[in-house]
Amino acid sequence: xxxxxxxxxxxSLESFIAGCGGEAADGTPVALIDEHHVAAANAAAQALxxxxxxxxxxxxxxxxxxxxxxxxxxxxxxxxxxxxHAALAFTPAVTLDIGVAAFHTVLLEVxxxxxxxxxxxxxxxxxxxxxxxxGHCCVYASAPTAQGAALLARMEQPPPGxxxxxxxxxxxxxAIAQAPSWLPGAALPHRPxxxxxxLGTCGDLLALPRDGxxxxxxxxxxxxxxxxxxxxxxxxAWLALPEVFDSRLELFARADTAEQLLHGASVLLxxxxxxxxxxxxxxxxFTLRMQHEAxxxxxxxxxxxxxxxxxxxxxxNDPTHxxxxxxxxxxxxxxxxxxxxxxxxxxxxxxxxxxxxxxFPTPRSEREGLARLVERLQARLxxxxxxxxxxxxxxxxxxxxxxxxxGEPPPAAPGPRMAMPPRPVWLLPEAExxxxxxxxxxxxxxxxxxLSGPExxxxxxxxxGLVERDYFIAQAGDGALVWVxxxxxxxxxxxxxxxxxxxxxxx
Amino acid sequence: xTSSLVVAPPGAPPALQARVPPxxxxxxxxxxxxxxxxxxxxxxxxxxxxxxGFAALDAQLPGRGFPRRALTELLLxxxxxxxxxxxxxxxxxxxxxxxxVMLFDPPAPLSAWGLRQLGLDIDxxxxxxxxxRVIPGADSLWALEQALRSGHVGAVVAWLPPRxxxxxxxxxxxxxxxxxGPAFVMRELAARQRPTAAPLRLxxxxxxxxxxxxxxxxxRGPPLEAPLRLxxxxxxxxxxxxxxxxxxxxxxLHPATFVNFAP
Numbered sequence: 001x002x003x004x005x006x007x008x009x010x011x012s013l014e015s016f017i018a019g020c021g022g023e024a025a026d027g028t029p030v031a032l033i034d035e036h037h038v039a040a041a042n043a044a045a046q047a048l049x050x051x052x053x054x055x056x057x058x059x060x061x062x063x064x065x066x067x068x069x070x071x072x073x074x075x076x077x078x079x080x081x082x083x084x085h086a087a088l089a090f091t092p093a094v095t096l097d098i099g100v101a102a103f104h105t106v107l108l109e110v111x112x113x114x115x116x117x118x119x120x121x122x123x124x125x126x127x128x129x130x131x132x133x134x135g136h137c138c139v140y141a142s143a144p145t146a147q148g149a150a151l152l153a154r155m156e157q158p159p160p161g162x163x164x165x166x167x168x169x170x171x172x173x174x175a176i177a178q179a180p181s182w183l184p185g186a187a188l189p190h191r192p193x194x195x196x197x198x199l200g201t202c203g204d205l206l207a208l209p210r211d212g213x214x215x216x217x218x219x220x221x222x223x224x225x226x227x228x229x230x231x232x233x234x235x236x237a238w239l240a241l242p243e244v245f246d247s248r249l250e251l252f253a254r255a256d257t258a259e260q261l262l263h264g265a266s267v268l269l270x271x272x273x274x275x276x277x278x279x280x281x282x283x284x285x286f287t288l289r290m291q292h293e294a295x296x297x298x299x300x301x302x303x304x305x306x307x308x309x310x311x312x313x314x315x316x317n318d319p320t321h322x323x324x325x326x327x328x329x330x331x332x333x334x335x336x337x338x339x340x341x342x343x344x345x346x347x348x349x350x351x352x353x354x355x356x357x358x359x360f361p362t363p364r365s366e367r368e369g370l371a372r373l374v375e376r377l378q379a380r381l382x383x384x385x386x387x388x389x390x391x392x393x394x395x396x397x398x399x400x401x402x403x404x405x406x407g408e409p410p411p412a413a414p415g416p417r418m419a420m421p422p423r424p425v426w427l428l429p430e431a432e433x434x435x436x437x438x439x440x441x442x443x444x445x446x447x448x449x450x451l452s453g454p455e456x457x458x459x460x461x462x463x464x465g466l467v468e469r470d471y472f473i474a475q476a477g478d479g480a481l482v483w484v485x486x487x488x489x490x491x492x493x494x495x496x497x498x499x500x501x502x503x504x505x506x507x
Numbered sequence: 508x509t510s511s512l513v514v515a516p517p518g519a520p521p522a523l524q525a526r527v528p529p530x531x532x533x534x535x536x537x538x539x540x541x542x543x544x545x546x547x548x549x550x551x552x553x554x555x556x557x558x559x560g561f562a563a564l565d566a567q568l569p570g571r572g573f574p575r576r577a578l579t580e581l582l583l584x585x586x587x588x589x590x591x592x593x594x595x596x597x598x599x600x601x602x603x604x605x606x607x608v609m610l611f612d613p614p615a616p617l618s619a620w621g622l623r624q625l626g627l628d629i630d631x632x633x634x635x636x637x638x639x640r641v642i643p644g645a646d647s648l649w650a651l652e653q654a655l656r657s658g659h660v661g662a663v664v665a666w667l668p669p670r671x672x673x674x675x676x677x678x679x680x681x682x683x684x685x686x687x688g689p690a691f692v693m694r695e696l697a698a699r700q701r702p703t704a705a706p707l708r709l710x711x712x713x714x715x716x717x718x719x720x721x722x723x724x725x726x727r728g729p730p731l732e733a734p735l736r737l738x739x740x741x742x743x744x745x746x747x748x749x750x751x752x753x754x755x756x757x758x759x760l761h762p763a764t765f766v767n768f769a770p
Contacts, residue, residue, distance in 0.1 A: 370660070373659055381650060386633060386635050389622070390619065391619040422742040423624060425587075425625070426615040426616070452744065504587075506587060507590055
């Protein structure tokens, strides 16, 4: 068995800061309060003397600019689940070590998937890369037992980029013997007693008679140490991936602008991508629900929440692409009221083989890149502004070309079958009436020279769009070719409008 | 050239003259750096170009075609003088290579039949309209820049808003470096007075029935004095074209040429 433990020492702080947006910049002292006592403090706060265990008033006296948040076990669990989902991409055997509330550890059993990912070193690299977007500080350790790996991960932090590793049970026993004695979860309440008795390391504990230890500190401590050393079975319940992704984030301050929302939403998007990657699926559609502050809902017309649904033409797992789409959509959104809470929901994913990572562009990668480009343009400009042209079988120039949105299947047109004399590329939106002098049409005061024609188009008696026209190709005064027509029937009266019209230009 | 160069004074001993190294021929400037060329020659680019389909025009363009990874600026008096027919061969070649053509902000509705008759595949064509909706605080050229930067589009034709600032065009030119294909921007004729960041600038005028008069205003090479007259893919039959009169010269009716014969 080979276990990897991912310990997140700062998870509570990080999950709180994720909801703060721009308020918690680097260097801002942040602390979490639980039952009027500081539960956790970041490095900037600790530099000012704020330590876990202080009273709230003491902490504020030490650091008046301290950003105080409420500790929230559910929020921490949500963030921990995100990490566990990202880990599920590497092995189906993932479990959360949530026996002790203060320690947040994800455990992975990777013996069976080591070969698939190219050995322990490569696996560890990929695991680091997969967890990096979630933005947590992670400490890794690997050991033959689950509890042993968790203990090693909680030990003092190794130099960054390295992993504490115990290859066999003997090495594990040696490593655990040097671990602080209060490190097992069951020993945490006894920390003062252990220190008073001079039991500094787990090795000191193990050297004592077992019945004495059990009487003083409870059987749970021995049980935990036995499981860490592999002397007692340690069955675990594997984490199952939920069918539907749902995650929420409470914002520390009200968000009024898209930028503020985007910061929180990007945290949720990273969790969404982790969830989708765990099942090797790609996101096709997701919904962001923004819950508004109740106090600002002045009247009944202001909705309780705003839904923003983002559908992708090409399913994707790329967090930057999803974020770009969300940013464009949020930028267009008018929020009815300030937002306090964000919910991200996704049930629609595409399960298909992962794309090959290609060194050189191929038609396939280019097609996907193009689909993303079109999606980005549609997200910003509106889906109707990126269009394809469709040829229709109709002789009337204004009904020969249809436009449909890019990405939509074209209307069931049988495809053009007609042969046709030359048609201009540019059509006028409305045929422009032309003045007339001595029976010849004028354009901008100069007589048009008719060069080709007439071509009679008489069509549309069946759908009230009857046209009866004689078309000519004419040369305008500057030499450009234009397409004009003469109404077949002359106007009945002088007030009936012009007889000649400009229809298009040969581009 | 070497004989006229006298390095040693005439009275110097012959040994000193013999020490002057023989002058080596200059290497071709484009071999030194892709941005260099001799002023009296047409620049040659090492990058592949996109042939225009007109032999007379290709002969005058650096590298014998429209540049890729750079903007080509076309100045027109108005839409509908043969500009699409000028570009159709180049765009169709991109489509035959399996790449997409994108049109940004065409000035009038397009006729799919007209495009098909020019050999374009309308399934490989996207029309993007960026001006129909006012985006607050946003650059209207954002979409064009995105398309150029993505590098996935085969060819881009964009009709730019009038009186575009030079730095906007420069920004587009920078974005075009990532775009492996020709990129054409259409601008009004008055823009010829202002400098451009595009390495190739052409001015188009109608030159009569199925003809186009094309002046090369800027290229890597010497200026071209007389505009080229190109025979466009014909719309008219030969007989109809023979009937067409010569267009009035644009500058013929100058106000100063009118003489008042009234007593």
